[in-house]
Amino acid sequence: LSNSTEANASAFLAACRAAIGESQVLTAEGDKHRFERDFWNQYRGRAAAVLRPGATEEVARIAALAAAHGIALVPQGGNTGLVNGGVPDASGAEVVLSLERMNKVRAIDASGDHMIVEAGCVLDAVQQAAAEAGRFFPLAMGSSGSCRIGGNLSTNAGGINVLRYGMARDLVLGLEVVLADGSVLDLLRPLRKDNTGYDLKQLFIGAEGTLGIITAAALRLVAIPRERVTAWLAVERPEDAIALFKRSRDSFGELISAFEMLCAPGVELAVAELPNVQRPVERRTPWYVLMDVAWMFESGLRARVEATLAEFLEAGLCIDGAIAETEAQRANMWRIREGQSEAASKHGYIIRSDVTVPIAEIPKLLSEIDSWRGRIPDEVTVLPFGHVGDGNLHVNFLVPAPRAQELYDPLLERLYDTVDRLRGSISAEHGIGRAKRRAVWARKPGAALELSARIKRALDPSNRLNPGVVIDPSEL
């Protein structure tokens, strides 16, 4: 860094210390470390400093100072993102703005079915606060103990209940956002219906902190489902899983909260590697389905699921099946699903992906991947699993760690080309971040890139909010 750049950064940090307190401006290497690396320890950036504001006004003050000093800010929540969108670049010039101290539940209105929370609330805590008020906040995913709601909204997180309740976007009633110039946009009215102009909050949901910094949100709550039935089905082919999904959807409609598919190698790894995990059904088949159905009534759903399962078995759509009899059995089934990456990572490096195709194209996608055998190295194990019900598969590649770097781009590019040909998306729920920027824009229509750049310029004309993430207007 040049002397004048360095002097400018020092002046910025001095002003920040005055604004938010000495102790909330971290510059020591050891203090910064956990904010600079990604969740999986696969990426490491360098930050000039980490700022930990405790209130919206402090975030606004920092943004105004950053604008005045020309400093780039990287907003960060729980740092559980999977595309390096919340960690700084390698320059050492960017400043991480951590929202983790802003973790208050500002208000909860059970009868109005909403709550207002600060961006730094951990997802588990949001769910917990809703539950204590007798309501249900449906956003849920494996990282819920660490991810924070501001990050969930900034990445439009998906998770395991999308089929029924939608993405994070669908659960937002209002937002409070600090803009690039330090002004505060108060869009927090908790209304289900409000057509007074452009729906500005939509701009910031899924924008990964590149258009503004989400500091608080009004979230939609729903009724608590009282009876939940979890079933595990063993099937021969992906086509069967999809047929099962269609039939289940016709029978149970929106009562299906999750419909997940897992491949045999992934299940075997989970059973072998994860402590206390049991095989849900003895019969071994190439594919398995995990289905969650729930409703508001106390009872009666289990019998309906059992009857449907019997029909499936009779029709030969599934080979075997089990319904969880206890909470422990349910937890076991879900542990296999959520532990897919953890189990595989004991055997090598995981090259992760997160793609969607129209549901009808899932078998085509999987058979195409199958046909790569012989064309990709034998040491690559393909482990597809995910949310069949919404067309979203995590096609993970387990590779020997020493070959990870060399195989990373070729495997993903091959996958992305296939997905693109099937009119899918190469980032279903993880976002773009730094990791997928080139891969995404290489495949998007030019008009979409051009318009995205216009939006970026309109909201962040100096490219100071999370530069290099999602879009780089200078690359146009």
Added chain:
Amino acid sequence: LSNSTEANASAFLAACRAAIGESQVLTAEGDKHRFERDFWNQYRGRAAAVLRPGATEEVARIAALAAAHGIALVPQGGNTGLVNGGVPDASGAEVVLSLERMNKVRAIDASGDHMIVEAGCVLDAVQQAAAEAGRFFPLAMGSSGSCRIGGNLSTNAGGINVLRYGMARDLVLGLEVVLADGSVLDLLRPLRKDNTGYDLKQLFIGAEGTLGIITAAALRLVAIPRERVTAWLAVERPEDAIALFKRSRDSFGELISAFEMLCAPGVELAVAELPNVQRPVERRTPWYVLMDVAWMFESGLRARVEATLAEFLEAGLCIDGAIAETEAQRANMWRIREGQSEAASKHGYIIRSDVTVPIAEIPKLLSEIDSWRGRIPDEVTVLPFGHVGDGNLHVNFLVPAPRAQELYDPLLERLYDTVDRLRGSISAEHGIGRAKRRAVWARKPGAALELSARIKRALDPSNRLNPGVVIDPSEL
């Protein structure tokens, strides 16, 4: 109009004739008339011409020509809007771009739960096509025989199923949009999950044609509910209606499709004025509730609703109640709800409104309105009704026709001030259009107006798409 302006308009229309065909450029007064007046015949503008393109490329061509000639375009669907957002201003210089000839269902994928339709499809036809494919498209409202899906999306329409299925926005998977410069933005991939960058389609939903022209949409379909139970409840107070809603929501959760409240004077007018309409329960009370509950199963729901109704009666939350025994009885109940304006309009002029407040504030809003007695003229009858379940009330004022103009602004301003104080919205589902522009922006935070203007300028720098609707950047 000056000579040069007139020459320019002539050149534009000549180019349009060449682009979309002589017969699709209407300039005769008689031909233009139905495109210039609003649905209720309360507003009349003047158009230089009406253009009726038949394909996306023709819309793109028109937009490019309009950009080149500096012509303002007013996109129009079924012209059933209630805020004069789809009709031209009084200048005679604007050109209406009617999408009504673009009415094809391009594709329907029942197993993938989506369909792709052109903007000019009538809502009834969209519902019908979905039903024929064994699926359900849940957007529904009184005007479904005339309104068109492009208009529904451009206004983010609400309607009677919002409680369960959300607003029009929530049913959109993708859009095709013609931008101000005539470029076509293809965002039609029918994916439930796609986090590859800013969700650009959100910009155009609810923007009333001011940021781009929606030419086609990928819509989300759901399972057809097989058993539907409709109940009519007689209650003493709005508080009771809200208590009933909360209890029903806890019991039935997302199975509630509609929860509507009606006032006694509105119901009496409907019974008196609408042909073949019967009183659903004999007992007369100040308020009534109309509730629709549905699920995917063939049977079993009715018994549950009956049991809940019995509990309500026992708890004294409702005074009387009936469940529709036949389709005719159900239709009768809904006719009372949907005929509220039609019945009242036989007794004078209706000053319409469309407001939301947080649900808990509904009784406060209604008692405040009640307290206006003595402060507003005696000839004003207040007829509130609407979607209690999402906090959205249509507080209509029935006034003697000769006093309509004089009472219009004072009554609405009084209502809007009250709604704003209760942290509500003065346009829940109808939009801003021309009618509410000043009322909306007078009450919004400055940062929201400023950001909206930045978005407008980024997408329509010459202010040529529906100028004067939603926002007028020159007023800043």
